[in-house]
Amino acid sequence: MSKAAGKLKTLKKTADKITHTTKLRTNIPAGMAAAGPPLGPMLGQRAINIAAFCKDFNTKTSEMKEGVPLPCRITMNSDRSYNLVIHHPPATFLLKQAAGIQRGTMTPGHEVAGMITLKHLYEIAAIKIQDPPNVMLTMKQMCEMLIGIARTCGIKIVRDLDPTEYAKFLEERKVIVEDQRRELQEKREAKMLRTG
Incomplete structure (x- = not known):
């Protein structure tokens, strides 16, 4: 019985490391990422630091014409960091x-x-x-x-x-x-x- 309990504990530790969040796919206007809706709530649901993300995105798109819609793919890591891939306009x-x-x-x-x-x-x-x-x-x-x-x-x-x-x-x-x-x-x- 204790052997099974030990295996269960090992499985639980492994399961804790798995993240079940999906990739966020959205269009964000160049240089205009803001904490308000609709972007803020989408990032908040995925436990991403909204202010840091907006600053990062706006910096990366500062050389583009403001307001151009940019398709973005955001994946979350288990340590609450994220990977941001910005595509060309649609x-x-x-x-x-x-x-x-x-x-x-x-x-x-x-x-x-x-x-x-x-x-x-x-x-x-x-x-x-x-x-x-x-x-x-x-x-x-x-x-x-x-x-x-x-x-x-x-x-x-x-x-x-x-x-x-x-x-x-x-x-x-x-x-x-x-x-x-x-x-x-x-x-x-x-x-x-x-x-x-």
């Missing part, structure tokens, strides 16, 4: 920036929200292929993945873009986006009236 963000638009289309495949050239696509692929999940991909595979993402955003990929024609297209598009925004707002208000 592909959708980079594609919309290249196209000069704020948001994608509401009906993918039916309307064009913006356009980028093949050169833009290749440059974005060169950035995104450096992220840990993409390092095993070939440049061709990365470009194909980005083409799919661009399609869902309503971004058309073209060989050449005339800046004046594209500026005219974006001006016309602003009117459409404003109409869509107004329509969405009306739907929200109608829904609020029904539920209220």
Whole structure:
């Protein structure tokens, strides 16, 4: 009986060393990590020193444009320290920036929200292929993945873009986006009236 109790004690010691926390995956704006929600509570639940993390993150991202969303992967160690891996901005963000638009289309495949050239696509692929999940991909595979993402955003990929024609297209598009925004707002208000 004492032999079994000794084995149980050894197993308990081993079990105490295992950490059951999951990897935290979140987007944090560059240089803007703050202790408030939503980041603060997520870090607090995992027993990470919030102030130290925010200072560390803001220091690491100080050379980037403030507010750019950065996908982060945070793993916790048993001694309450953490490992922070910061990826490049999301592909959708980079594609919309290249196209000069704020948001994608509401009906993918039916309307064009913006356009980028093949050169833009290749440059974005060169950035995104450096992220840990993409390092095993070939440049061709990365470009194909980005083409799919661009399609869902309503971004058309073209060989050449005339800046004046594209500026005219974006001006016309602003009117459409404003109409869509107004329509969405009306739907929200109608829904609020029904539920209220």
